[in-house]
Amino acid sequence: xxxxxxxxxxxxTILADPLVMELLISGGxxxxxxxxxxxxxxxxxxxxxxxxxxxxxxxxxxxxxxxLRAGLGGLQMCEFDDIRPNPRDAECMGGALAGExxxxxxxxxLGGGSTLDVAKLAALGPTAAEAxxxxxxxxxxxxxxxxxxxxxxTSGTGAESTPFAAVYVRGRKVSIDxxxxxxxxxxxxxxLHMAMPATVAAxxxxxxxxxxxxxxxxxxxxxE
Numbered sequence: 001x002x003x004x005x006x007x008x009x010x011x012x013t014i015l016a017d018p019l020v021m022e023l024l025i026s027g028g029x030x031x032x033x034x035x036x037x038x039x040x041x042x043x044x045x046x047x048x049x050x051x052x053x054x055x056x057x058x059x060x061x062x063x064x065x066x067x068l069r070a071g072l073g074g075l076q077m078c079e080f081d082d083i084r085p086n087p088r089d090a091e092c093m094g095g096a097l098a099g100e101x102x103x104x105x106x107x108x109x110l111g112g113g114s115t116l117d118v119a120k121l122a123a124l125g126p127t128a129a130e131a132x133x134x135x136x137x138x139x140x141x142x143x144x145x146x147x148x149x150x151x152x153x154t155s156g157t158g159a160e161s162t163p164f165a166a167v168y169v170r171g172r173k174v175s176i177d178x179x180x181x182x183x184x185x186x187x188x189x190x191x192l193h194m195a196m197p198a199t200v201a202a203x204x205x206x207x208x209x210x211x212x213x214x215x216x217x218x219x220x221x222x223x224e
Contacts, residue, residue, distance in 0.1 A: 029161070030185040035064065035192070038071045038108065038149065041185035045147035047075070047106030051099040053119040054081040055111025058153050062195045068110055068151070078102035080122070083111070087118050089133050089169045095122035096129040099146065108149045109183075112204065113157030113166075116150050120165035120181045123148050132176045133169045142178040150183035153192045154200060156207030160186045 032041055042050055050072060059065040059081065069077065080098040083091055099107065099122045109119030121129040123146040132142070150160035159165070163182040166175050196204070 029183065032185065032187045033189065035067050035151065035187055035189045036071055038068060038151065038187055039074075041149045041187065042072065042075070042106055042108065045106055045149070045184050047108075047147065047149075049076045049102060049104050050078075050106045050108045050149075051095075051102055051104035051122060051146075052077055052079045053083070053095055053107060053109040053111070053115055053122060054079055055083060055115040055153065056081045058111050058115075058192075061197065062153075062192070064110060064151075064153065064192055064195075068108070072108070076102075078104060080118075083115055083118050085112075085114050086173075087114050087167055089167055092118050092121035092129055092133070092165075092167050093126060095119065096124060096126040098122070100126055104146060106149065107146050108151070110151040110153065112152065112154040112200075113159045113207075116152065116157070116159035116183075117165040117167060119148055119150070120159075121167060121176065122146075123181065124178075132178070133167060133174060136169070136172075136174050142180050145178070145180040147185075148181070148183040149185040149187070151187040151189070151192070154196060154204035154207075155193055156204035156211070158208070158211055160188075 030041060030044060052068065054065055078098060080095045082094050095118045107119045107123045109116050124132060124142060125144065128142060152160045160183055163179050164175055164177050165181055166173060
């Protein structure tokens with residue numbers, strides 16, 4: 001489902017591809033094309049007490065965080081921004097504990113892949129997040145997972161469309177896999193991507209290329 005709203009011409013061209021539309025629809029996610037639609041996405045999952053998981057770099061470089069706060073101004077918000085690239089278990093647990101203390105009912109993530117990964121572990125809650133990281137793998141039936149609204153600001157990992165979260169546990173990279181970790185709503189605002197510094201744009205673009213190449217031998221890949 002795609003919410004009405006302004007769509008950048010480049011994005012409109014991509015959405016005109018029938019294969020792209022088929023993939024979006026089959027994923028069951030609600031897609032918005034501008035940051036101003038975030039309140040509608042939060043409302044669609046019944047959210048009233050959002051945990052905002054914010055990329056500190058994005059907050060310094062753009063006004064996206066302020067725009068996000070303004071869009072959710074009528075709700076009781078809590079913010080967590082203790083995030084570094086390639087997040088560690090301590091950061092993920094910090095996000096989960098912040099959500100628990102706030103009694104959050106939805107997680108809204110603004111940032112790159114690391115921010116979205118921390119948000120997914122926060123949505124699990126502290127107990128389930130710790131168990132998931134110790135399990136080092138797939139969680140078959142994660143219960144009581146908070147809905148996630150993802151607002152990616154880079155074009156690398158595609159974390160906004162997957163049920164995976166990558167985290168370093170005692171120095172070892174662990175991939176958490178649970179169907180309920182796929183974000184329920186996604187904001188793809190091209191203005192956020194256009195605001196990326198050149199180095200970040202180049203690195204995340206190469207990351208996107210590498211992710212696409214890796215999908216050719218993924219054991220759960222499809223012909224698409």
